[in-house]
Amino acid sequence: MDEQFDPLQKVELAMLRAEHEKRFQTQIAVLKERVGEGIVYKNAVVRVVVSDDGAYYELSDLPEEFGGAAGDNVERHFLTEAEAKSVLMRAVDSLDRATADNTRHISVFVLYTRRGLADRKNCYVFEFRPNPHSPERPPLIIGKFQPKVMPLFYKLKVDADFAQLALGMDRGMVFCMANAGDRHLLIRAPYTGSEVHDLNDLASSDKVQ
Numbered sequence: 007m008d009e010q011f012d013p014l015q016k017v018e019l020a021m022l023r024a025e026h027e028k029r030f031q032t033q034i035a036v037l038k039e040r041v042g043e044g045i046v047y048k049n050a051v052v053r054v055v056v057s058d059d060g061a062y063y064e065l066s067d068l069p070e071e072f073g074g075a076a077g078d079n080v081e082r083h084f085l086t087e088a089e090a091k092s093v094l095m096r097a098v099d100s101l102d103r104a105t106a107d108n109t110r111h112i113s114v115f116v117l118y119t120r121r122g123l124a125d126r127k128n129c130y131v132f133e134f135r136p137n138p139h140s141p142e143r144p145p146l147i148i149g150k151f152q153p154k155v156m157p158l159f160y161k162l163k164v165d166a167d168f169a170q171l172a173l174g175m176d177r178g179m180v181f182c183m184a185n186a187g188d189r190h191l192l193i194r195a196p197y198t199g200s201e202v203h204d205l206n207d208l209a210s211s212d213k214v215q
Contacts, residue, residue, distance in 0.1 A: 037062055040076035047186045051120050052159045054183050054191060056082050061193045063161070063181055068123055073161060075179060075195035084189035087156050090182050093192065097162045097180075098132075098151055100172035106136040108167040116160040118152060126150075158184045165197075 037060075044057025054063045055074075061082065062074025085093070097114060104112050114132040116122075122129035126149045134145035161181040164172045173180055178196040 034064075034072050037072075037074055037076060041074060047183055047191050049158055049183055049185045051117050051122075052183050054181075054186075054193070056191075056193065061195070063159070063183065063193075065117075065123070065159075067120065071123075073163075073179065073181065074193075075197070077195075079196050079198060081194040083192045083194065084186065085182075085192050087190065090184070090190040090192060091153070091156055093180060093182065094157070094160050094162070095153060096174075097164065097172045098153075100164075100168055101132055101134075101145075103168045103171075104134050104145065104166060109134060109136060110165040111135045111163065112166055112172070113161070113163040115162075116149075116151065116157045118155055118157050120158070122149075156184055156190070157182075 038055075041055060041060040041062050042057050044055045044059075044061070047054045047056070048066075051067070052063050052065050055061065059078075060074060060076035060080045062072065065071040094114075094116070101112070101114070112132070112134050114130065116130040117128070118130075119125075119128040129149040130151045131148040132145055133147075137143060159182065161179070162173060163179045165177045166172070169175060169177050175194070175196040176198065178194070178198075180192065180194050182190055182192045184190050
């Protein structure tokens with residue numbers, strides 16, 4: 007059954023869309039161009055495009071909530087539910103290790119239902135990017151992790167000394183879309199070499215105006 011947003015949630019989503027569009031419109035266009043046309047996968051909350059040149063996702067109700075990577079290191083995998091949940095659990099289990107000394111950035115974003123964008127009971131967010139000017143600032147945590155539930159979508163980004171433990175790579179991003187046929191689509195994007203581009207780094211590129 008398609009979930010509907012109430013009027014207040016619709017206003018909140020509109021405000022989120024305006025803010026994301028203002029901040030990231032150029033970066034999104036650049037990454038889409040680099041990835042190009044590819045195979046499209048969709049479920050109730052997200053659209054994923056995968057090509058030989060990379061992959062990206064955009065949320066159906068908030069397309070400005072966007073992420074991906076371009077480069078020949080980007081990998082596509084199809085997993086069972088147990089395997090997909092294991093990847094997520096591995097990253098979540100590592101969160102207690104994050105400190106200002108060993109972490110540059112770690113992010114976990116999980117949507118259990120379509121309404122998770124506006125309802126904290128249906129999402130889980132952990133965001134930690136240490137700031138040298140505020141070394142004691144705690145991570146941002148929203149919602150509650152539900153280890154027994156297969157999310158409709160999750161994204162993991164880790165740049166930390168323990169990234170191998172969390173993601174099985176030195177630095178990078180993973181995102182997973184449930185129900186890509188009879189399996190779950192997982193994209194792995196290790197940030198290694200000059201041919202992989204993190205969306206968050208594009209704003210500092212001389213190719214982005």
